[in-house]
Amino acid sequence: MLKLKNILLASHGTIGAQAAEKIALGLCQPDTVLHHLIVIPDLWGGMMGDDWLNNASTRDTYGQYVEAQLGREIDQHRAILEQEIKARGVTFQTKVVLGKPDQCLIDYAVESKADLIVIGSPRPSEISGLRSRMVLETLAQALTVPLLIAPYPR
DSSP: OOOOSEEEEEOOSSHHHHHHHHHHHHHOOTTOEEEEEEEEEGGGGGOSOTTTOOSHHHHHHHHHHHHHHHHHHHHHHHHHHHHHHHHTTOEEEEEEEEEOHHHHHHHHHHHHTOSEEEEEOOOOTTSOSOOOOOOHHHHHHHOSSOEEEEOOOO
């Protein structure tokens, strides 16, 4: 049986990410540490609505709203996942970062000393939603541990 001490799970609550969560949880043993990475794509840094917000005060208020909304969604996702993980007796750590998803994953793989990385597959083109993808070629060239890509649920 494969002995994994540190599993890095990159997920953010989408259907594809939930498939990755199920696989990662299935691989966890009581002495496994599950490192949960949530990446806020750096494209959100530019979401200030400058085209319609015409003064600094309004832009700041809008920026605070976007940041608070993202924070609520992240907290809700983490709480649901943490509940499942605690039921299995697995150690759980969460890290939230802003940046390019692939580079953030590469950096955290080193920091967490991951033995395995689990991510979801890209969303099928017929399903709408934000497409801030991992650049798989970048991952394949940079990672030094196995990468498991969960198939998108059909």
